[in-house]
Amino acid sequence: MNWDNTRYLLAIARTGSLRAAAASLGVDQATVARRLRTLEQELNIGLFTRHPEGYSLTAAGRLLVPEAEKMEAAAAAMGRKTIGLDTTLAGTVHIASTETLARCFLLPALRELRQSSPGITVTLSTAPALLDIKRGEADLAVRSARPTDGSLIIRRLATVRMGLYASAEYVSRHGLPVAGSAFAGHELVMFPRDVLPQYWQELCGEPLTNGNIVMETASQLLMIEAVRQGMGISMMAQEIVERCSPELVNVMPSRSDCADIWLVVNPDVWSAGRVRVVIEAIKDAFGSR
Structure with missing residues (x-):
């Protein structure tokens, strides 16, 4: 699974819509939709239920969000530790x-x-x-x-x-x-x-x-x-x-x-x-x- 795609999973889960997720990530809405589609194909499961009010997590999506948050935290920690090594x-x-x-x-x-x-x-x-x-x-x-x-x-x-x-x-x-x-x-x-x-x-x-x-x-x-x-x-x-x-x-x-x-x-x-x-x-x- 591509780690970068999980950022899109978390953004949609937190905002409830493709448009808001795109704004939070600084990309366009089509990119968010494409990344979500790719992630669901990689995992062979549906992560969200689409409805007029927005996007809600499926049972499978709710199971994966905590793991995605751990990946996010680990990536952030790696970034901060890299900063700590920078003497410039x-x-x-x-x-x-x-x-x-x-x-x-x-x-x-x-x-x-x-x-x-x-x-x-x-x-x-x-x-x-x-x-x-x-x-x-x-x-x-x-x-x-x-x-x-x-x-x-x-x-x-x-x-x-x-x-x-x-x-x-x-x-x-x-x-x-x-x-x-x-x-x-x-x-x-x-x-x-x-x-x-x-x-x-x-x-x-x-x-x-x-x-x-x-x-x-x-x-x-x-x-x-x-x-x-x-x-x-x-x-x-x-x-x-x-x-x-x-x-x-x-x-x-x-x-x-x-x-x-x-x-x-x-x-x-x-x-x-x-x-x-x-x-x-x-x-x-x-x-x-």
């Missing part, structure tokens, strides 16, 4: 992170990297959903949550100081919150409860009991902008405020917390020359050695 300072490195970490730390690092290693191209993903580093969806990540997977290479980049911030305009309207008042008379801008539930009991040690939550957003940049525009108080890293919005006011200096920033790397690419250079640039940006 050229090629693409895929980084996953958050919007604010990317803006405040990674972009300055990548600007410097561009001067010293112009052959390296970076793909920077900041979508809310975490990419799977182990499966090779990105080469490395910079995150505020430490992964539990022991097979990944994990290093602490920095420990940032968390504080409670608002705009000067907000403070002029509402005054400063009083420690121990549980934000009585104040408005709060929060991450959604299902994203960071641990911060829905207290912020920097101050209970939320009497606060009025006026906005929830999963976007860190939007949260900073909401605070800048006077919508309320939010918990932020002091280092990020200093870099992105130094005009914001720490409204309760007696309340603080800390959080670690982690570097997560797929071990298959750890030794690649271009990956090592990117890692060193990121460590420099965080003052980590």
